[in-house]
Amino acid sequence: MGAGSTPGADLPEHPSFLWRNVAPKKHYDVVIIGGGGHGLATAYYLAKNHGITNVAVLEKGWLAGGNMARNTTIIRSNYLWDESVGIYEHSLKLWETLDDELDYPILFSQRGVLNLAHSLQDVRDSVRRVNANRLNGVDAEWVDPQQVKELCPIVNISQDVRYPVLGATYQPRAGIAKHDYVAWGFARAADAMGVDLIQDCEVTGIETVGGRVSAVRTNRGTIGAGRVALCAAGHSSVLAEMVGLELPIQSHPLQALVSELLEPVHPTVVMSNAVHVYVSQAHKGELVMGAGIDSYNGYGQRGAFHIIERQMAAALELFPVFARAHLLRTWAGIVDTTPDASPIVSLTPVDDLYVNCGWGTGGFKATPGIGWCFADTLAHGRSHPLTAAFTLERFTSGALVDEHGAAAVAH
Numbered sequence: 001m002g003a004g005s006t007p008g009a010d011l012p013e014h015p016s017f018l019w020r021n022v023a024p025k026k027h028y029d030v031v032i033i034g035g036g037g038h039g040l041a042t043a044y045y046l047a048k049n050h051g052i053t054n055v056a057v058l059e060k061g062w063l064a065g066g067n068m069a070r071n072t073t074i075i076r077s078n079y080l081w082d083e084s085v086g087i088y089e090h091s092l093k094l095w096e097t098l099d100d101e102l103d104y105p106i107l108f109s110q111r112g113v114l115n116l117a118h119s120l121q122d123v124r125d126s127v128r129r130v131n132a133n134r135l136n137g138v139d140a141e142w143v144d145p146q147q148v149k150e151l152c153p154i155v156n157i158s159q160d161v162r163y164p165v166l167g168a169t170y171q172p173r174a175g176i177a178k179h180d181y182v183a184w185g186f187a188r189a190a191d192a193m194g195v196d197l198i199q200d201c202e203v204t205g206i207e208t209v210g211g212r213v214s215a216v217r218t219n220r221g222t223i224g225a226g227r228v229a230l231c232a233a234g235h236s237s238v239l240a241e242m243v244g245l246e247l248p249i250q251s252h253p254l255q256a257l258v259s260e261l262l263e264p265v266h267p268t269v270v271m272s273n274a275v276h277v278y279v280s281q282a283h284k285g286e287l288v289m290g291a292g293i294d295s296y297n298g299y300g301q302r303g304a305f306h307i308i309e310r311q312m313a314a315a316l317e318l319f320p321v322f323a324r325a326h327l328l329r330t331w332a333g334i335v336d337t338t339p340d341a342s343p344i345v346s347l348t349p350v351d352d353l354y355v356n357c358g359w360g361t362g363g364f365k366a367t368p369g370i371g372w373c374f375a376d377t378l379a380h381g382r383s384h385p386l387t388a389a390f391t392l393e394r395f396t397s398g399a400l401v402d403e404h405g406a407a408a409v410a411h
């Protein structure tokens, strides 16, 4: 950016037309509940990969008004277990060509992600994860504090602090994208193939006939459905309860914040589980920071101030230079967390009702990948191989995919 130019002034313009504003039809082959990234990507791949276009996405508010445009946009695939790497790496590969695929500037920036280690146990776990990643073909490296400093000069690598930096995992292909543009890119492309995107349409009930889903009740009338897909993130358990299905999910507020616009000072993405802070610099110039979840359950898109205060104190230890920046805005989303910090992508005991939820604090990065796989599940009525480990059965069989080390509070 040249001296004196306005940060963000060179962001691309949107096309003049995005999507049609339609009234709901009486019946669709597939009804997707939730107009966030996952619902929109699922609709797009249903049409694109499977030729299924008699599809509606029902959104109770506005498209991407949930977690989709509230997240801190970290994209990476360096999870511990094979099952997780399978879906996240598939997604990362899709991100690498998504601009062209959607013919939309999603501003995917592969600036690398550092996950800092602050204790000997952190180091052991992180090195183990790097080795596991490499066995799975993921670009993972272990870097020492000096290399951390070279990658991100404003990180404090003094050993004389509460959480000294002992090293970090580094994934060079990881990065960030512009979340609202991603949603609009998927929405525009799905609409162009005939998918109906219906906003201000809240699902208030789900009807079944003989154990099979038949329709959804909404504030805009009853809409018949051949298949119903839940993509409702923090509200998934509320919707599942409508058919008596209890999901192993807890919904929590998760907060993020941005600073005022700054000249480029932060060239990569830095995450620290121990310090509880995740920082990148957005395309416009704000420093974007994510926190850990608020500990109580709730459905309000706001969190408690003491979480932000604690997070800022921690951020200042890692990035002393932030002391001179002003906080511009804070907000929260509602995240759907599972006992093993892995998602649920599954058929249900109700025929033709499918769930995609439990992505907690880290589902943005999965957006294209899960859209691809969930569309395949809806088209064929069975799990996609990349999501087969994430069905509801694992909570009774005990075959959990414990990603607390790589996901947990992190994004």
Ligand SMILES: Cc1cc2nc3c(=O)[nH]c(=O)nc-3n(C[C@H](O)[C@H](O)[C@H](O)COP(=O)(O)OP(=O)(O)OC[C@H]3O[C@@H](n4cnc5c(N)ncnc54)[C@H](O)[C@@H]3O)c2cc1C
Pocket (backbone or CB within 6 Å): 033, 034, 035, 036, 037, 038, 039, 058, 059, 060, 061, 062, 063, 064, 065, 066, 067, 068, 069, 070, 071, 072, 073, 074, 075, 201, 202, 203, 204, 231, 232, 233, 234, 235, 239, 254, 255, 256, 290, 331, 332, 333, 334, 335, 359, 360, 361, 362, 363, 364, 365, 366, 411
């Ligand atoms: C502060 C924050 C930071 C995050 N940071 C990251 C990150 O850096 N990287 C990452 O990978 N992930 C991150 N996440 C997680 C990520 O945002 C979510 O996992 C992901 O967005 C969930 O999928 P979605 O986009 O479809 O959800 P959402 O966008 O929440 O979509 C669900 C939609 O369902 C709608 N809905 C709910 N109930 C109904 C109903 N009854 N009828 C109709 N519609 C309904 C909602 O209004 C909402 O729009 C973060 C989340 C938050 C909140």
